[in-house]
Amino acid sequence: MKTWRMGSGDPQRNAQGRLCHLLTLEGLRDVEIIELLDTAASFLDLGSRTVKKIPLLRGRTIVNLFYENSTRTRSTFELAAKRLSADVLNMAIASSSVNKGETLLDTVDNLLAMQVDGFILRHSEAGAAHLLARHLGEQAWVVNAGDGQHAHPTQALLDLFTIRHLVGPIHERVVLILGDVLHSRVARSLIQGLSILGCPQIRVLGPRTLVPPELVHLGVHVFQDDRAALEGVDVLYALRMQKERMDVQPLPSLEEYHRRFGLTPERIRLAAPGAVILHPGPMNRGVELTSELADGPQALILDQVTHGLALRMAVLARLAGGSG
Ligand code: ASP
Numbered sequence: 001m002k003t004w005r006m007g008s009g010d011p012q013r014n015a016q017g018r019l020c021h022l023l024t025l026e027g028l029r030d031v032e033i034i035e036l037l038d039t040a041a042s043f044l045d046l047g048s049r050t051v052k053k054i055p056l057l058r059g060r061t062i063v064n065l066f067y068e069n070s071t072r073t074r075s076t077f078e079l080a081a082k083r084l085s086a087d088v089l090n091m092a093i094a095s096s097s098v099n100k101g102e103t104l105l106d107t108v109d110n111l112l113a114m115q116v117d118g119f120i121l122r123h124s125e126a127g128a129a130h131l132l133a134r135h136l137g138e139q140a141w142v143v144n145a146g147d148g149q150h151a152h153p154t155q156a157l158l159d160l161f162t163i164r165h166l167v168g169p170i171h172e173r174v175v176l177i178l179g180d181v182l183h184s185r186v187a188r189s190l191i192q193g194l195s196i197l198g199c200p201q202i203r204v205l206g207p208r209t210l211v212p213p214e215l216v217h218l219g220v221h222v223f224q225d226d227r228a229a230l231e232g233v234d235v236l237y238a239l240r241m242q243k244e245r246m247d248v249q250p251l252p253s254l255e256e257y258h259r260r261f262g263l264t265p266e267r268i269r270l271a272a273p274g275a276v277i278l279h280p281g282p283m284n285r286g287v288e289l290t291s292e293l294a295d296g297p298q299a300l301i302l303d304q305v306t307h308g309l310a311l312r313m314a315v316l317a318r319l320a321g322g323s324g
Contacts, residue, residue, distance in 0.1 A: 011130050019032065019318070020138055020141055021129075021133040021141050021142040021143070021144075022141075022315055023130055023133055023144045024151040025151070025153045025156055025196065030196050033157065033196060033197060035318075036157060036314050037161050037164060039313075039314035040157075040161055040307065040314040043313045046313075047310070055084075056084045057081065057084040057317070057320050058086070059087075060086040060117045061089065061114075061115070061117050062118050062120065063118070063120070064078055064090045064091060065108075065119050066093060066145070067093050067122060067123045067124060068122045068146065070122055071281070073122065073146065076309045077143075077154075078090060080309055081316055086316070086320070089111070089116065091111075104123070104132065105131075117320060118141040120143045121145060123146075123148070125147060125148050126150035127147060127150065129142055129143075129147050130144075130147075143316075143319065146185055149183050151188055153189050154312055155189060155280055156192065157193065158308040159186075159193070159278060160190075160193045163235055163278075167235060167276055170194060171197065171199065172200070173200075173235055174201045174203065174232055174235070175201070176205060176236050177190065177191070177237045178236065178263070179239035179261060180241050181204055181206055182212055182250075184239050184242065186239060195218070202219070203223060204221070205222075205224070205229035209251065226267060226270075227270055230267060230270035231271075234271075234276070236268060236271060236276070238279045238283075238289050240279070240281075240282060240284060241287055241288065254287045257287060262286075262288060262290070263289035264290050264293070265290065275298065276300050277299045279299075
């Protein structure tokens with residue numbers, strides 16, 4: 001299976017082949033993903049305890065470096081680090097020297113001079129996390145928390161976790177990804193993760209202008225007709241319409257998108273009985289899906305957030321060397 005490539009070598013592994021950064025799911029082995037999902041499962045009940053902390057990363061310092069907006073990813077990474085007892089530095093990029101022209105690598109070098117252990121980076125440029133990982137080598141680890149339109153590996157991992165935990169084995173489920181695939185780092189990473197775990201059918205449905213034609217070469221089934229796309233689907237994954245990444249208007253209107261591709265109670269009746277709805281957030285109610293569905297029993301959207309916290313704990317535990 002072909003995948004999106006970001007230059008040569010494998011910058012997320014050290015010379016011994018050990019994962020020392022998490023930049024993309026590309027090149028991960030199924031056992032590595034499953035180990036992360038199993039570790040996340042072991043952290044899941046921590047949130048319902050009165051004392052929600054364990055000392056696994058006590059004494060480690062982790063920096064949240066978010067150059068792009070975030071609600072769920074930034075706060076779950078912060079909580080994940082805190083629940084593992086690490087110290088967390090949340091860089092306020094808007095009020096930092098980035099506004100005086102300091103580069104990403106200079107900012108990081110200054111933070112490194114404060115002996116931090118790892119960075120969680122979100123950046124609008126595809127490849128930013130790879131650049132940082134190459135710069136750091138094994139001095140500190142990097143987690144890619146979303147780089148441009150390229151990758152969002154922890155989102156895909158939490159989505160895989162949610163499917164496996166609440167729907168069933170991934171190698172037995174049909175998954176349909178709907179909407180703005182073209183601009184979506186979430187879709188790219190999710191397709192990679194589903195393929196690695198042997199999903200038997202990955203389908204994509206969306207306007208021609210928002211579905212990259214090369215997807216068919218990755219073994220993805222591309223649909224334009226909603227009825228055919230929905231038939232027999234177990235997991236409906238609605239993507240946000242990412243207006244901020246669109247240079248030209250790809251559709252007549254959002255109303256038209258909703259009418260043709262939006263999830264509605266009528267439309268999901270075409271899917272397999274018991275089909276569930278996932279969305280990475282933030283949702284546009286009335287565009288990607290109706291409010292009735294977003295708040296209904298088939299939506300696992302808030303479960304994704306809960307699972308994201310446990311999953312990010314697993315990723316931090318793994319990279320920071322804890323036994324997790
Ligand atoms: N929150 C996800 C991301 O950062 C999805 C989205 O923004 O649509 O990519």
